[in-house]
Amino acid sequence: LILHTIIPLEVVLDGSDSYQPVYSEIPWKGGGTLLVEDCGQNSVKVVRLLSTNPSDYLDPAVQPGSILGYEGKMQLKK
Amino acid sequence: LTFSRRQRHAPPRKQKQDDQTQKHNEETPPEENVLQNIQQLGQSSVPQQPESSIHSISIIGQIEGHMTLPPQNKTTKYEHVIPQLIAVEQNPKIEGLLIVLNTVGGDVEAGLALAEMIDTLSKPTVSLVLGGGHSIGVPVAVAADYSFITFTATMTIHPIRLSGLVIGVPQTYEYLDKMQDRVVKFVTSHSRVTEEKFRHLMFCTDQLARDIGTVMVGEDAVDVGLIDEVGGLGRAVAKLQEMIDARQGGEVH
Numbered sequence: 001l002i003l004h005t006i007i008p009l010e011v012v013l014d015g016s017d018s019y020q021p022v023y024s025e026i027p028w029k030g031g032g033t034l035l036v037e038d039c040g041q042n043s044v045k046v047v048r049l050l051s052t053n054p055s056d057y058l059d060p061a062v063q064p065g066s067i068l069g070y071e072g073k074m075q076l077k078k
Numbered sequence: 079l080t081f082s083r084r085q086r087h088a089p090p091r092k093q094k095q096d097d098q099t100q101k102h103n104e105e106t107p108p109e110e111n112v113l114q115n116i117q118q119l120g121q122s123s124v125p126q127q128p129e130s131s132i133h134s135i136s137i138i139g140q141i142e143g144h145m146t147l148p149p150q151n152k153t154t155k156y157e158h159v160i161p162q163l164i165a166v167e168q169n170p171k172i173e174g175l176l177i178v179l180n181t182v183g184g185d186v187e188a189g190l191a192l193a194e195m196i197d198t199l200s201k202p203t204v205s206l207v208l209g210g211g212h213s214i215g216v217p218v219a220v221a222a223d224y225s226f227i228t229f230t231a232t233m234t235i236h237p238i239r240l241s242g243l244v245i246g247v248p249q250t251y252e253y254l255d256k257m258q259d260r261v262v263k264f265v266t267s268h269s270r271v272t273e274e275k276f277r278h279l280m281f282c283t284d285q286l287a288r289d290i291g292t293v294m295v296g297e298d299a300v301d302v303g304l305i306d307e308v309g310g311l312g313r314a315v316a317k318l319q320e321m322i323d324a325r326q327g328g329e330v331h
Contacts (some may be wrong), residue, residue, distance in 0.1 A: 002257055003237050004214040005140060005183030012140065015148040048157065053166035057158060058133075064155045 031056045038069070039063055043069045091315055132318055133166055134176040135159060141192065141214060143185025143248045149283040154181065156188040163195045173326075174318045177222055183213025187239065190214070193221040193264060202321035206314040207231045207305065217261055219305065220269040224317055226309040229296040233304065236291025270303030 003012060021037050026044070028034045032051025036044035049062045061068070099267070139152030147153055166172050179198060183189070196203055196218065205222035207215075209306070212234040218234070219225050227233070227237040238258045279292040279302065286293065298306040307313070 002186040002238060002254075003140075003184060004186045004189065004261070006212045006234050006236070007140070007182050012147060012151060015150060019148040021146075048155070051161075054161045054168060057161040058165050058169075064158050 021047075025050075028056075028062065030059050030062065034062060034068075040068060042071065043067050090240075129171065131171065131173040131322070132176055132315070133172050133174075134178060135162060136178040136180070137192070137215070137218060138180050139182065139184075141181060141184030141189045141218075143188030145185070153184070156185070156192055158196060159192060163192075163199060167199050167201065168227050172201065174202040174204070174322045175199065176314060176318055177203060177218070178210040178220055179205060179207045180209040180213055181211060181215035181218070183215055186214055186261065188214075189218055190260060190264060193217040193268075196221040197268060202318055202325060204314050204318040204321070206298075206309075206311065207233060210234070214261070216304070217264045217268070220265055223321065224307075225269075225305045226307050226314045226317070227296055227305045228310050229308055231296055233294045233299050234286075234291060235276070235294070236286065236289055237280050239289070265304070269305070272303075275302060276304075 003009065005012065011052070018042050023037055024044075026034050026036055028049065028051075031053055032049055034046055035048040035050060037047050038043050044067070046062050046064055046066050046068060048064060049057060056062070060066070116228045137154045139154060140147055142153035143152075163175075164173050164289070168324050175196075196205075203222040203224075203226045207219050207225070207227040208231055210232050211227070213221045213236065216233055216235060219227075238254055238261070262273060262276055265271065266276050279294075281290050282292045283290050285291060294302065294304070296308050300308050307317075309317075
């Protein structure tokens with residue numbers, strides 16, 4: 001793994017030791033599975049979409065980093 | 079404010095909202111009804127426009143590859159962009175792709191992967207370097223069929239440094255040299271810049287304070303042959319449309 005960037009490595013990797021996000025997988029209505037990070041307050045942040053259909057990836061709702069809200073209680077599998 | 083309010087109460091939406099409110103009046107207590115209204119106010123309506131035949135992908139921040147970077151980095155995740163490029167290639171409704179770059183570099187393998195995908199896309203592609211297209215952003219920028227750089231945008235060409243190496247492979251000079259050759263070969267074979275000139279820019283000693291390399295602003299990148307033209311959004315979209323028209327003309331015969 002090589003990073004070719006103008007940002008100093010120590011800045012890029014700052015906090016990588018303490019950064020340990022917990023991801024969970026949920027099925028997505030548009031197809032495929034979403035890898036999400038729980039943000040609390042009935043919302044999750046999309047980390048990754050897992051789908052074999054390329055057109056699923058064009059959906060702006062599942063761009064990495066977008067926040068999805070859900071209603072009621074959802075048991076997130078860890 | 080008046081404009082947005084008028085939009086929000088556009089006739090079709092309003093009717094729908096009224097129906098829903100009516101339903102809620104029967105079923106739910108008033109407090110929840112208020113909440114319902116607030117949630118609906120948060121929705122803004124987007125001006126309707128005919129479906130666009132071009133798609134755009136913005137590559138911003140760090141190009142994230144094999145390793146998830148800590149959250150202070152703004153990243154473009156290549157595992158998401160690659161299937162998008164496949165969808166662009168395969169979807170008959172999409173006729174061209176505009177790639178907007180404002181990147182500080184990132185993972186070599188991920189950057190080269192994106193560059194190769196953009197290069198081998200059969201539909202017309204145009205890239206536009208906005209703020210910066212540094213390091214591994216350079217091959218991504220030149221991968222498009224035609225490239226633009228704005229007047230004030232910068233591109234930094236510098237070698238892959240030893241400090242840029244993270245554990246995992248033998249940290250030999252030969253290895254780094256090979257990785258660098260991949261980048262140099264891609265850039266020189268996809269732009270007008272010669273290998274000699276590109277290596278010269280890469281190892282220039284009097285440009286950067288703490289590193290060797292060259293910073294090129296707008297026109298400089300065009301002068302050395304890295305980028306095709308200085309221009310902005312309007313020119314980039316016009317050029318893409320021109321290429322789409324030319325391609326369609328060629329197919330009809």
